[in-house]
Amino acid sequence: MAKHKIAYLPGDGVGNDVLEAARIVLGTLRLDAQFVPGDVGWEFWCNEGNPLPDRTVEMLKTTDCCLFGAITSKPGEEAAKELAPHLLGQGYVYFSPIVKLRQMFNLHTNIRPCKAFKGNPLNHRDDIDIVVFRENTEGLYSGVELHPVPREVMAFLANYQPKAKRFIHVSPEDLAISVRVFTRQACHSIVNQAFLYAGQHGYRTVTVVEKANVLRMTGGLFLAEARKVAAQFPDIELWETNVDAMCMWLVKNPQIYGVLCAGNMFGDIISDLAAQLVGGLGFASSANIGDEYALFEPTHGSAPKYAGLNKVNPLAAILSAQLMLTYLKEDDKAQVLEDAVARVIAEGKVRTYDMGGSASTTDMAEEVAKFCR
Ligand SMILES: NC(=O)c1ccc[n+]([C@@H]2O[C@H](COP(=O)([O-])OP(=O)(O)OC[C@H]3O[C@@H](n4cnc5c(N)ncnc54)[C@H](O)[C@@H]3O)[C@@H](O)[C@H]2O)c1
Numbered sequence: 001m002a003k004h005k006i007a008y009l010p011g012d013g014v015g016n017d018v019l020e021a022a023r024i025v026l027g028t029l030r031l032d033a034q035f036v037p038g039d040v041g042w043e044f045w046c047n048e049g050n051p052l053p054d055r056t057v058e059m060l061k062t063t064d065c066c067l068f069g070a071i072t073s074k075p076g077e078e079a080a081k082e083l084a085p086h087l088l089g090q091g092y093v094y095f096s097p098i099v100k101l102r103q104m105f106n107l108h109t110n111i112r113p114c115k116a117f118k119g120n121p122l123n124h125r126d127d128i129d130i131v132v133f134r135e136n137t138e139g140l141y142s143g144v145e146l147h148p149v150p151r152e153v154m155a156f157l158a159n160y161q162p163k164a165k166r167f168i169h170v171s172p173e174d175l176a177i178s179v180r181v182f183t184r185q186a187c188h189s190i191v192n193q194a195f196l197y198a199g200q201h202g203y204r205t206v207t208v209v210e211k212a213n214v215l216r217m218t219g220g221l222f223l224a225e226a227r228k229v230a231a232q233f234p235d236i237e238l239w240e241t242n243v244d245a246m247c248m249w250l251v252k253n254p255q256i257y258g259v260l261c262a263g264n265m266f267g268d269i270i271s272d273l274a275a276q277l278v279g280g281l282g283f284a285s286s287a288n289i290g291d292e293y294a295l296f297e298p299t300h301g302s303a304p305k306y307a308g309l310n311k312v313n314p315l316a317a318i319l320s321a322q323l324m325l326t327y328l329k330e331d332d333k334a335q336v337l338e339d340a341v342a343r344v345i346a347e348g349k350v351r352t353y354d355m356g357g358s359a360s361t362t363d364m365a366e367e368v369a370k371f372c373r
Helices: 014-028 042-048 054-060 076-081 097-104 151-160 162-167 184-201 216-230 243-252 264-277 315-327 331-347 361-372
Strands: 004-011 033-037 065-070 109-115 129-135 205-210 237-242 259-262 285-289 294-298
Touching: 004 014, 004 054, 014 065, 014 315, 014 361, 065 097, 065 315, 097 294, 109 184, 109 264, 109 315, 129 184, 129 264, 151 162, 184 205, 184 216, 184 259, 205 216, 205 243, 205 264, 216 237, 237 243, 243 264, 259 264, 285 315, 294 315, 315 331, 315 361, 331 361
Parallel strands: 004 033, 004 065, 065 294, 129 259, 205 237, 205 259
Antiparallel strands: 109 129, 109 285, 285 294
16 A cells, blocks of 8 residues: 555646656656546536535545645636526536645645745746745635625624724615625634744744734734734744735845745735745645645646646646645645755756747656656
């Protein structure tokens, strides 16, 4: 029996290309693993009315972790039109499988390293080394949303919060609400993990990114927990920044930041910004970690126009596999892989189109594999 059992979910579009590239590299590293393929994505929405079939969920439960490619996702009404004829009008509602997986397996911590590899022509600077910790299951992505908003809901809210009164007379159809839900436990946990990581990896600061001057309740709770946690880590400074200012500072002085920590939506936004400073989507890896399970994925989507062309940059997926190796406590292999990626980028002989080159997805994977040998 293999040492690790890994669910392998390529999903849609270029998800297949980049996960195959990651497999080439993991094969060269002789990772003792069994990969179990699973169904997820658009095809299964269209033909089964479920982009994340139950059989896939059951399979995931038998594995140690998951390597995920990318999925195609569309707004509800558009998705409904693409259902197979026999499924039309039967009440199927589209949902994002990746958001569902994060919630279903309580993958509460999203980690996105944004490190500049020297020699990458896309770097804004070569001295950027940021790691974003994003709360992954709550906030504005909790899925607590209403449209139309029943009148009794507005009346109920106005009872507790006079500011809601001005919406009471708006027609339910003309009103939509997305609720930003924060629990103290999740705020505490994400900040605590950010500080632990900073301590273990030699970062001097944790910057909490919020907007507590306007979002006083949720932002206030997040900050209060951050200050409590920070008191336990006297050697690491807590910096507090509003999300709007953070975007500006990240463009201006990215090199001064270490670990960033935020709720779900702000974390989503600033991690894309930080990733772009060190090469963009072709380099942006991520880990979704829970207490019992973890899923690793490049942060890019299915890039349909490049699907099957063997053209996109697989480094985001390969670096996600590296995060997986660390999770599986295969630290030596993780280090070999990171060094190999660094050498390929520094040498600059093999570059995909986004780096100004013409190498294919497979060329890049084989070049990384060469340095892993
Ligand atoms: N986690 C996910 O699976 C995920 C994330 C984002 C978007 N999506 C979905 O993907 C589909 C396409 O979305 P999109 O076009 O907005 O975003 P995308 O990330 O798929 O692609 C946007 C553009 O970025 C570039 N790009 C993406 N990955 C790249 C790579 N590895 N190397 C080089 N260049 C790369 C390409 O130019 C591409 O056209 C949509 O259906 C969207 O909902 C899924």
